[in-house]
Amino acid sequence: MTLEGTGIEPFAVLEAASESILVTDAAMDRPGPIIVYANPAFERMTGWTAREVIGQSPRILQGAGTDLSIFVRMRETLGRGHRWEGQTVNYRKDGSQFVMEWSITPLRDGASEITHFVAVQRDVTARVEAERRVAQAQQAAREADRKRANLARYFSPAMVEILAQRDHPLGSVRRQAIAVLFVDIVGFVAISESLAPERVVGLLRSFYRRMAKVIFAHRGSIDNYSGDGLMALFGMPKPTGLEATDALHAAVNIIDEVGVWNAKRTEAGRSPIDVGVSADFGVAVLGDIGTGESMSFTAIGTTVNVASRMQELCRVLRSRLVVSQSLVAQAREESGDQLPVLRRLSDGGRHSLRGVTQPVKVWTCG
Secondary structure, eight states: OOSTTTTOOHHHHHHHOSSEEEEEESOOSTTOOOEEEEOHHHHHHHSOOHHHHTTSOGGGGOOTTOOTHHHHHHHHHHHTTOOEEEEEEEEOTTSOEEEEEEEEEEEEOTTSOEEEEEEEEEEOHHHHHHHHHHHHHHHHHHHHHHHHHHHHTTSOHHHHHHHTTSSSTTOSOEEEEEEEEEEEETTHHHHHHHSOHHHHHHHHHHHHHHHHHHHHHTTEEEEEEOSSEEEEEESOSSOOSOHHHHHHHHHHHHHHHHHHHHHHHHHTTOOOOOEEEEEEEEEEEEEEESSGGGOEEEEESHHHHHHHHHHHHHHHTTOSEEEEHHHHHHHHHHHOTTOGGGGGOEEEEEEOOTTOSSOEEEEEEO
16 A cells, blocks of 8 residues: 555655654665654654754764663674564663664665665663563462471471561571471481482472471471471571470370371381370571571581480380470479370480480380
């Protein structure tokens, strides 16, 4: 379709166009190309008048933020006689920058020789800024999801939602009274050697899932997973005033949960799983350990060491659960002597632990 016969002047169309239009000659080498026409929309977009730019190069729109590499591609494309499209930062007459998107089309004469280029230009700053904000929001959402997923490995769903709102979810390095619990699968090496690797992974997943359910139900958090066991903390990221009570309930309930699990395993013709649970209460140092991207929030100190070493007593005393007098005494202080779970404990005597100076009085169950 052409304007012929419509009574419309082509020049009037260019003048009325809402998008900026520049026409240059076909010279590709400096000082060209030279502007031979600029419409009113160009004047509104750039602040330059047509009178000021005619005879100049479009390079007057370039500045420090302009990506000059796109002009190499532009020159190659136009040199082949093809239409070119691009986007970069340009500058108005007053020096303010904007993002310009434009297309350049070769104009040919009757002999098909390129005589001019016509450029249709658009200020897309608002669109680019909106896209940038959307990208930032999407990145923030992905980061929030990643943070939630990471926190969900160690905390209950309710606690994850609270921690995810904080810039520093776990707080600063500090000394704090906490309860520390360890649980390990007894004889895991022999079990793993008797099963295919896929079965071992499935066993561990089921084990961790069941342990996490119990620990989270008693306001505990999982500090780390270590192959055939895990370490849990009670009173982190914030004190509850019932750290020992929660840990003691969790320890006993883990034994009960394993009993339910073993009943199902036996029905399915699988061997039962035995565990050892140990726990202590005392002051530990909480904080980030490690370097760079491998940092992790954990607890260190005598309380952690005692709880870990008591795992050995599970085997020595042939008990599924061994907890310290410190934990039991604190649970009594928190919840009273009539705490029902205390009735399930038996006096396990005093024992020396490797790496611990003083003998530790313990209680057992199961």
